[in-house]
Amino acid sequence: MTKQLTEFTAQKTILLKTFKRDGTPIGTPINIAVEGDHAYIRTYDAAWKAKRMRNDPRVEIAPSTFRGVPTGEPVNARVRLLDGAEARHAATLLARKHRLLHGFLVPLFHRLKKYKTLHYEVRLDVP
Template identity: 40%
Template sequence: MDLQELDRAKYISLTTFRKDGTGVATPVWFAAEGGELYVWTRSDSWKVKRLRRDGRVVVAACDVRGRVEEGAETVEGTARLLGDADLKKVRKLLSRKYTWQFWVVDVPAAVVRRGKRPHTGIAVTLRTR
């Protein structure tokens, strides 16, 4: 799967793996840059906990509900959790791709959190074929 082709999708299904090897797929917003996909999520999410233990992921284009079209290509990769400095880059990439939608979600949530942003950035490197 070509990274530019994938970047045209609005959502990706990001599958992370439990200790027993069971995959857990979650639809997420993402942006591509420099050969990697970037995602952000709440720091206390299960996907962050799973990625701390196992960086394997599987990615596929999906819809907002996480439905992957039958026959759609999936790509394996490796994810790493990013530090606070890199989170600013991820937020900038996502706000550029999702424009007003990003701000409609992010600003009200920041008000509720009193400006605190308990999020973690994730960088995904896809395996080339």
């Protein structure tokens, strides 16, 4: 499992595919921070991807460009909403990897828009 996730360690952006209730996949480029056998992503409570992940924790991730064009093979994964110390740890790792974006701009934007920031743990599906 760890071997597959290591390809995302240097990756700044991934294409995250979440699934609608009817099973239709919706892709969104999103930043990632990998730690060991899991990774962290961040979004806000009013985002459609957050609503889809709330209904179905299955996701598909693939390395991608900043615009969401896949640059590698997708892998199946599951997400888990974090809170408390786990969410703070995820925020720290994202801010460390993406200093300007997640260290300053995203938190500022969420505060200004009065969004609740959500952090998720991503783990690959065990075959």
